[in-house]
Every structure is written in C-alpha cells, then in structure tokens.
Amino acid sequence: MEAVLAISIGVLFGSGVWLVLRPRTFQVITGLLLLSYAVNLFIFLMGRAKLNQTPITLTDNIDPAQYADPLPQALVLTAIVIGFASTALYLVVLLASRGLTGTDHVDGKEPTP
Amino acid sequence: MMEQWSSHLIILPILLPLLCGALLILFNRRAFSLRFGLSAVSITVQFFVALCLLQLIEKDHWSGGIGVYLAANWVAPFGIALVADRLAVLMLLLTSVLGLGAIWYSWVRWGRVGVHYFSLFQFLLMGLNGAFLTGDLFNLFVFFEVMLAASYGLVLHGYNSNRVRAGMQFIVVNLLCSSLFLIGIALIYAATGTLNMADIAARTAQLELADRQLLHVATAILAVTFLTKSAIWPLSFWLPTTYSAASPPVAAMLVLVTKVGIYTVLRLWSLVFSSDAGGSAGFGSTAMLWGGAITIGFGLIGMFASQEPGRLASYSAIISSGTLLAVISYGQAALTSAALFYLLSSTLAVAAFMLLIELIERIRNPAAAMLALTMEAFAMEDEPTESAGVPIPGALAFLGLAFAGCSLLMAGMPPLSGFIAKFTIFHALLTEHAETSLGYAGWGLMALIVISGLASVIALMRFGVRTFWAAPVVKAPHLQITEAAPIFALLLICVIFTVQAGPLKRYLDRTATALHEPHHYIQQVLAQPAVSSKGETP
Numbered sequence: 001m002e003a004v005l006a007i008s009i010g011v012l013f014g015s016g017v018w019l020v021l022r023p024r025t026f027q028v029i030t031g032l033l034l035l036s037y038a039v040n041l042f043i044f045l046m047g048r049a050k051l052n053q054t055p056i057t058l059t060d061n062i063d064p065a066q067y068a069d070p071l072p073q074a075l076v077l078t079a080i081v082i083g084f085a086s087t088a089l090y091l092v093v094l095l096a097s098r099g100l101t102g103t104d105h106v107d108g109k110e111p112t113p
Numbered sequence: 114m115m116e117q118w119s120s121h122l123i124i125l126p127i128l129l130p131l132l133c134g135a136l137l138i139l140f141n142r143r144a145f146s147l148r149f150g151l152s153a154v155s156i157t158v159q160f161f162v163a164l165c166l167l168q169l170i171e172k173d174h175w176s177g178g179i180g181v182y183l184a185a186n187w188v189a190p191f192g193i194a195l196v197a198d199r200l201a202v203l204m205l206l207l208t209s210v211l212g213l214g215a216i217w218y219s220w221v222r223w224g225r226v227g228v229h230y231f232s233l234f235q236f237l238l239m240g241l242n243g244a245f246l247t248g249d250l251f252n253l254f255v256f257f258e259v260m261l262a263a264s265y266g267l268v269l270h271g272y273n274s275n276r277v278r279a280g281m282q283f284i285v286v287n288l289l290c291s292s293l294f295l296i297g298i299a300l301i302y303a304a305t306g307t308l309n310m311a312d313i314a315a316r317t318a319q320l321e322l323a324d325r326q327l328l329h330v331a332t333a334i335l336a337v338t339f340l341t342k343s344a345i346w347p348l349s350f351w352l353p354t355t356y357s358a359a360s361p362p363v364a365a366m367l368v369l370v371t372k373v374g375i376y377t378v379l380r381l382w383s384l385v386f387s388s389d390a391g392g393s394a395g396f397g398s399t400a401m402l403w404g405g406a407i408t409i410g411f412g413l414i415g416m417f418a419s420q421e422p423g424r425l426a427s428y429s430a431i432i433s434s435g436t437l438l439a440v441i442s443y444g445q446a447a448l449t450s451a452a453l454f455y456l457l458s459s460t461l462a463v464a465a466f467m468l469l470i471e472l473i474e475r476i477r478n479p480a481a482a483m484l485a486l487t488m489e490a491f492a493m494e495d496e497p498t499e500s501a502g503v504p505i506p507g508a509l510a511f512l513g514l515a516f517a518g519c520s521l522l523m524a525g526m527p528p529l530s531g532f533i534a535k536f537t538i539f540h541a542l543l544t545e546h547a548e549t550s551l552g553y554a555g556w557g558l559m560a561l562i563v564i565s566g567l568a569s570v571i572a573l574m575r576f577g578v579r580t581f582w583a584a585p586v587v588k589a590p591h592l593q594i595t596e597a598a599p600i601f602a603l604l605l606i607c608v609i610f611t612v613q614a615g616p617l618k619r620y621l622d623r624t625a626t627a628l629h630e631p632h633h634y635i636q637q638v639l640a641q642p643a644v645s646s647k648g649e650t651p
Contacts, residue, residue, distance in 0.1 A: 020289065025281070032288050039292045039299075046299035072302065075251055079295050082258045086291070089265055090284050097281050100274040106285075108278040 002049050005041060012038035023111070025094045025104045029087065036083040040076050047072030119169055123182035123197045125162045126205055126242040129155055134235030142228060149224055152216055152231040156238065160209035166202045171620075177633045178623075181248070181641040189248075189639050190312040196248035196638055199624035200453075204245040204376055207457060210606065211369050211464055212238050214599040215362035218468050221593050223362050227270050237263035237366060244373055248638055250301065250308040253377065254294050257342075261287050264363075264370060271360040279358035286341065286351045294338040300331030311638035314384045314631055318391035329396055332385065336378065336397065343374030343434045345404045346411040352431060353415065357423025361471040364423070365464040368430055372460055375437045383444070383628045384635075398442045402554055405439025408432070409561045416565075416572040422470040425572055426463055429523045432565045433459040439558050440538055447541040450625035454618060455534035458610055462522030462531060465603040469515055472596060473580060476512065508592040511601075513581050518604045520577065524569035525562075530610035535562060537618065 012034050019031025047069035054067060094104075101108040133155035140148050170178040182195040197205075216224075216234060224230055240260025247253050265287075268280040302308055304327035305316050320328060341348040352371070356364050378401075386396045412432035419425050433455070440452040518529065525531040539562075542555055551559075610617060627633065 020285070028285060032285070035289070035292050039295045042296060043299040046303040071308075072299070075295075075298070075302075078251070078255065082255070083288075083291070086258070086262060086265075086284070086288055089262065090281075090288065093265070093269065093277060093281050093284060096269075096272075097274075097277045100277055106281065108274065108281075 001051060002045070005045050005049060009038050009041050009045070012041070023105055023107075025097065025106055028106060029090060029094060032087055032090065036079075036087070040079055040083070043072050043076050043079060119174060120180060120182050122162055122165055122169070123180055123195050123246065124184070126159050127195075127239055127246065129159055129162070130235040130239040130242065134232040134239065137232040137235065138229060145225060148231045149216075149220060152235060153213070155235060156209055156212045156216060159238065159242070160206070160213065163202055163205040163209055166197050167206065170197070170199055170202060175637075177637055178627065179634055179637040181638050183641060183643055186643045188643050189641055190307055190309045193252050194248040194309065194311075194638055194641065195246045196311075196634070197246060198634065199620070199627055200376075200380070201245045203453070203457075203621075203624060204372075205242055207372075207460060208238060208241045208245070208369060211365060211460070211603075214464065214468070214603050215365045217599040217602075218365075218596060219362045220595045223271065223360050227272065229266070230270055233263045233266045233270075234366075237267060239263075241369065241373060245376065248310050250298055250310060250313070254291075254298060257294065257373075258291065260370065260373070261291075264367065267363040267366070268355060268359050270363055276358050276360075279355045282351055283355045290338045290341050293334055297331050297335035297338065300327060300334065304328040304331055309638070310381065310384055311635040314387070314390070315635045315639065317385055317393050318389060320391075320393075322392075325392060328385075328393065332381070332396065335381070339374040339377045339381075340404065340438075341374070343371050343378070343438065344408070344431050345434060345438060346408040346431075349408065349411065349431050349434075353419075353424050353427035356427040356430065356467075357421060361468050364426075364467040368460055368464045368467060371430055371434055372437075372456060375434060375441070375456070378438065379441050379449070379628070382441075383449070384631045387444075387629065387631045389632060395444055398444060401442035402439050402558070405435045405437070405442060406554070406558055406561055408435025408438065409565050411435070413561075413565045413568040416568050419572070420576075422466075422473060422576060425576060426466045426470065429459075429466070429569060430463050432569070433463065433523075436538075436562055436565070440542075443542075443545070444629065445541070445545050446622070446625040446629045447545050448538070448625075449628060450618065450621040451534065451537040451541045453621045453624060454530075454537055454610075454614075457617075458522060458530040458534045458607055461603050461607050462519055465515070465600050465607075466519040466523065468596075468600050468603075469512070469519060472512055472592060472600075473516065475591065476509065476580065508597075509581075511592065511597055513577075515597075515600050515604060516573075516577055516581070518607075520570070520573040522604075522607055524573065525566045526570065528611065530607045530614065533611060533614050535566065538562065 016031045016034035016038060019027045019034060022028060022031070050068045097108060098104050103110050105111065133151060137148050137151060166180070169175065169180065174180075178199055180197040181189070182197070183189065184193045184195060186192070212234070219230070237260055240256050240258075240263060243256030244253060244260060247256055265280060265284050268283055269276055298308065301313065304324045305313050305320065307313055307316065317328065337348070344352040356367055359367060382397070386393050388394050409432055412428045412435060415428035415431065416425060419428060437452050437456055440448050440455070521529045522531040525535040539559060542551065542559060546555060
C-alpha cells in the first residue's frame with residue numbers, strides 16, 4: 001500500500017511541477033491544485049499508512065500501535081481548507097488579469113516570436 | 114487573578130486585529146473616518162499591549178522572561194502554546210510601530226481607494242503577530258497563510274494591470290512555498306513525532322541516525338520556504354517586481370513580511386540546532402553564511418542596475434535580508450544581537466523610504482526626468498536659467514532631508530543608527546573571533562557589507578542628484594502634513610535608536626543570550642502547567 005501511495009504522490013507532484021512551469025495561467029492553477037493534492041496525501045502518509053484502523057480514543061489501557069494517528073488527519077483538513085481558499089483567490093486574480101490584459105499568459109503579454 | 118490577566122495579554126495581539134478586522138467589514142465605504150479611527154485605535158492598543166508585555170518581561174514577572182499561554186488550556190506538546198519572549202515582543206513592537214506609520218500615511222489617499230483595505234490591514238497584522246508569538250510549527254503555517262492571504266489582497270490594492278500582474282506572480286510563488294512548508298512540517302512530524310517547537314528541540318539530541326537525517330531533510334525544505342519569504346538568492350526574483358508595484362503603505366508593510374522569514378529562521382535554527390542538539394548542532398550554518406553573502410552581492414548589483422526608486426528600495430531590502438542571514442549564521446550571541454539592531458534600523462529605514470517614494474515621484478516630471486537623463490547620457494551642460502538664490506520651499510526641503518536620512522540609514526553611513534548597526538556587527542565579528550582566525554568567509558563577509566554600503570550610497574545619490582538637483586525637473590510638490598508626518602516619525606525613531614543605542618543594545622544582548630540558551634525556553638514551555646481549577650476565571 002505504501003508503494004501505491006508513494007507512486008501516486010510522485011506522479012501527482014511531477015505533473016504539478018510540470019504544469020506550474022507552463023506559461024498559461026490555467027495550466028499554472030491546475031498544477032497548483034495537483035501539487036496541493038500530492039502534499040495532502042503526503043502529510044497523510046507521514047502519520048504512517050494504516051488500513052482499517054480507528055483513530056485513538058480516550059480510553060485507558062490501549063496500545064497506540066493498534067490505532068491510526070489522528071494528528072495528520074487534522075493537519076490535512078486544515079491544509080485542504082487553506083489550500084482551497086488560496087487557490088480560489090488565485091482564480092480571481094487570474095480572471096482579473098485576463099480581463100485587464102486580454103491574455104492568459106503569466107507575464108500579462110503574449111511572447112513576441 | 115493578576116497572574117491570569119497578565120497571561121491573557123499574550124493572546125491579545127492576535128485577537129485584537131482579528132476582531133477589529135471583522136468589525137470593519139460591517140461598515141460601508143462612506144464611514145471612512147470611523148473605519149480609519151477604529152483601525153488606528155486597534156494598532157495603538159496593540160502597541161501598548163506589546164509595551165506591557167515588554168514591561169512584564171523586564172520586571173521578571175515570568176521566570177526567565179518567557180511568558181507562555183496555553184490556548185484552550187492544553188499542556189504544551191499537545192495543545193497550541195503561544196510564547197512571548199524578548200525576541201517575540203521586540204517584533205510585536207516593530208510591527209505595531211510600522212503598522213501605525215503605514216495606516217497614518219493611508220489617511221490622505223490610499224485608505225480611500227478600494228474596499229476592505231483596513232480589514233485586510235488588520236488581518237495582515239494578525240498574521241504577523243501570530244507568527245511572532247506562536248510556539249507550534251503548524252500554527253506558524255496557519256499564521257503565515259493568514260498573513261499571506263491578507264498581503265495578496267493588499268498587493269492588489271489600488272488595482273491596475275501592473276499590480277495584478279505582480280500580484281499573480283507573488284501568489285504563485287507563495288502558494289508553491291506553502292506546499293513546501295507543509296511537506297517540511299509533515300517530515301518533521303514523521304521524524305520527531307511532535308510539532309511543538311520546544312518539544313522538537315528537546316528531542317533533537319536523542320534522535321536516531323535515520324530520524325536525524327529525516328529531520329535535516331525536513332528543515333532544509335522548511336528553510337527553502339522561509340528563505341523565499343526573506344528573498345535570499347536565488348529565491349528572490351519575485352521581490353523587486355512585487356514591492357515596486359505595490360502601493361506605498363502596503364510596500365512598507367511588506368518590508369516587514371520579508372523580515373518574518375528571517376525571524377523564523379533565527380527562532381527555529383537557534384532552538385533546534387543549538388549547541389545542545391548533539392549531532393545536529395549548527396546544521397546548515399555554512400549554507401546560511403554563503404546564501405547570505407551571495408544575496409548581498411546580488412542586491413548590490415541590483416542596486417547599481419536600477420533607476421526606479423521602488424526597485425532601489427527592493428534591492429536594499431534584499432541586501433538587508435542577506436546581511437541578516439549571514440550574520441545570524443555564526444550562531445553567537447554577540448553577533449545575533451548586532452543583527453537584531455541592524456534588523457530594527459534597516460526595516461524602519463526601508464519602510465520609510467517606501468512611503469517617501471510616492472512623495473518624491475510627485476516632484477519628478479517624467480518628461481523632464483527623461484530629458485535630464487538624456488542630457489546626462491550625452492554629457493550636455495545644463496545651463497542655469499534662473500538666478501541663484503531661489504528660496505527652497507519647505508516641502509522640498511523636507512523631502513530632501515528625509516531622502517538623505519533614509520539613504521544614510523540604508524547605506525549604514527554615520528551618524529545615524531545604520532552605521533551603529535554595521536559597526537556593532539563588525540565589532541562582534543572581530544571580538545568573537547579574536548583568538549581564532551576569522552577566515553576567508555568572515556573577511557569576505559565584512560568586505561561585502563562595506564561594499565554594499567558603498568553601492569547603496571552611489572545608487573541612492575545618483576537617484577537623489579537626478580531628482581533634487583537636476584534644474585528642469587524640480588517643481589514644488591504638494592505635501593500634506595499627514596503624509597509627511599509618518600515618514601518623519603519613522604526616521605525620528607531611528608534617530609532615537611542612535612541616541613539611545615546603549616539601553617537598546619543591552620536589551621538586544623539579553624534577547625540574543627536567551628536565544629542561544631534554548632534549554633530555558635524548552636523547559637519553560639514544556640513545564641507550563643494548565644490552569645487547574647474549574648470554578649474560577651477561565
């Protein structure tokens with residue numbers, strides 16, 4: 001399971017980096033989204049991958065190794081919310097730039113050939 | 114009871130701008146004086162809260178001068194702890210002073226254009242204050258995001274295509290940084306199993322080799338984030354475009370945002386990789402020294418190359434970041450204290466210059482400026498058309514003097530505090546390495562700092578001569594007292610730093626000594642007991 005997760009994070013991250021380096025704003029925002037998915041999965045994996053296990057509950061005499069770590073899940077939730085909001089903000093700026101300059105190039109002007 | 118109240122003071126610099134910012138959204142655009150008054154009052158109260166915290170620390174109210182606030186009453190490694198120590202309080206004071214200056218300046222024009230300017234400004238202050246106070250790494254990320262989200266909005270303030278383009282690049286760079294920040298945090302959690310900074314520091318010495326290497330990778334990734342924020346070469350290309358495009362009060366606040374990166378590096382590095390850290394002690398100091406030195410070089414070349422005042426100020430901010438990082442990397446209390454003095458002086462000076470630029474632009478007639486440039490290029494004599502002895506108007510005299518003051522501070526020339534800062538850096542470098550050799554790196558750094566000062570003098574004077582002395586360019590500017598006063602106040606604070614350098618330096622010495630003896634910080638944070646009784650005050 002670790003391998004599957006690791007490979008998918010790698011693929012997402014690689015595609016994200018490639019897209020962020022593209023000259024069109026839409027490609028950049030798609031790249032940012034893919035990157036944030038990859039990062040969220042990564043945080044999740046850092047709490048060690050565990051299948052079908054409940055997070056720790058407040059009872060005595062438990063073996064923590066039998067439970068999933070709840071902290072990365074909380075971190076991922078926060079990271080998703082913040083990432084989502086900033087991406088939405090970027091979308092607004094992207095549209096504003098498109099409206100003001102008439103092009104979707106990240107430099108605000110078409111490159112001269 | 115008193116104990117309760119004084120510890121609640123620590124969270125006030127975060128709560129106050131949050132509530133004030135939320136309240137300001139409710140008022141419509143016509144209630145300008147009300148919105149301006151509310152935000153000014155909020156920042157003034159933040160200033161006094163910071164002063165109170167300073168008093169409490171200096172009066173030894175908390176043991177070792179470190180106040181800990183446990184949010185929601187969870188003990189330290191589990192809940193979020195806010196920590197007010199000398200460094201944090203110093204940064205809080207700097208934030209509120211700069212905030213006051215910037216908001217005062219926006220009375221005339223910038224507060225009146227656009228919507229929600231004052232709210233965003235408060236949220237920016239909330240993010241800054243939070244980043245300085247927090248003792249938890251993930252919480253630091255959240256406050257960074259609050260600060261950045263507000264700064265995205267503020268960069269776009271006074272909406273034109275130039276600002277939108279600069280803002281777009283600024284947002285992408287910072288979103289990428291946030292991803293790296295999260296990866297770094299996740300790796301630190303994987304390596305140490307905690308996100309509380311004091312707890313990480315306490316565990317570093319006992320880590321096994323594999324975990325230690327993971328921690329090093331994690332901090333290197335985190336460092337990329339912080340160094341991008343503080344514009345260390347080669348991560349600094351976003352800065353001149355953004356800073357020169359932003360509106361003046363926003364640019365002045367952004368100068369402080371660069372310093373947050375340096376602050377975080379100083380805080381984390383001195384805590385986690387102190388001399389107590391066993392195999393990790395001093396990790397990355399060479400990289401920091403070289404990164405800082407190369408950044409000074411980059412800023413120096415940039416200063417020579419730029420004609421616009423906005424870009425001059427940006428490269429000056431880059432030089433000051435580089436100097437700070439290089440000096441901090443020695444990890445010695447005397448040098449850190451000198452670096453903090455330099456941080457205070459250079460931040461105020463560059464911020465004042467950012468505000469001044471707009472006023473200077475007013476006396477420059479673009480066509481005439483171009484003419485002056487051409488005349489200079491073709492080495493033509495410009496004939497004095499008017500007779501000598503024209504009285505200098507007051508506004509022009511103010512602009513000239515303020516410009517000269519800013520230049521002296523940014524270049525580090527005597528007699529102002531910029532010179533004292535550089536002098537203490539050199540003094541500390543030489544005395545700390547009196548027995549051992551300073552090495553090529555140390556001498557090289559000193560040479561670079563001197564040359565960067567020289568470069569600033571040349572670049573700024575070239576700009577000053579073209580602006581103030583070129584006969585066809587100057588026309589008497591229209592200045593309002595509310596525009597000139599904040600610049601004057603910021604420069605006056607630098608003058609006070611110069612006159613009162615002794616007491617200030619002693620405070621900074623105490624700050625730096627505490628920073629480089631982190632076991633006290635660690636113990637204070639981890640041993641802070643939760644408030645026990647249920648019936649009494651929360």
